[in-house]
Amino acid sequence: MEIQPLALSAKAVGGLLGISARQVWSMHASGTLGPSPTALGQRLSRWDRAEIESWWAACKSAGRPVTRREWLARNATNGGRVDG
Numbered sequence: 473m474e475i476q477p478l479a480l481s482a483k484a485v486g487g488l489l490g491i492s493a494r495q496v497w498s499m500h501a502s503g504t505l506g507p508s509p510t511a512l513g514q515r516l517s518r519w520d521r522a523e524i525e526s527w528w529a530a531c532k533s534a535g536r537p538v539t540r541r542e543w544l545a546r547n548a549t550n551g552g553r554v555d556g
Contacts, residue, residue: 479510479518488524499537506530506543 477484482493482500489496499505506527509517530538530546538546 476521478521479512480521480524481518482509485519485524489528503540504537506538506540508540 480488482496486493486496491499496505500508507519507523509519511517527538527543530543
């Protein structure tokens with residue numbers, strides 16, 4: 473049984489999305505990437521795998537990237553759940 477990490481680096485998020493780590497950080501900075509990473513240290517941030525997967529499902533459903541503003545609003549109306 474292969475263990476899937478719960479927390480993903482920018483490189484791993486990029487791998488899932490088919491983009492580079494630099495593009496992940498660029499999307500994060502511009503608000504195009506809905507989920508935000510959690511800071512685990514001064515220079516260590518990770519994204520929640522389930523949230524990235526839910527965000528991707530929401531993007532596919534919308535036919536476009538779901539922005540951070542939309543993502544946060546959607547999750548606020550879902551009681552904080554990240555179920556796309």
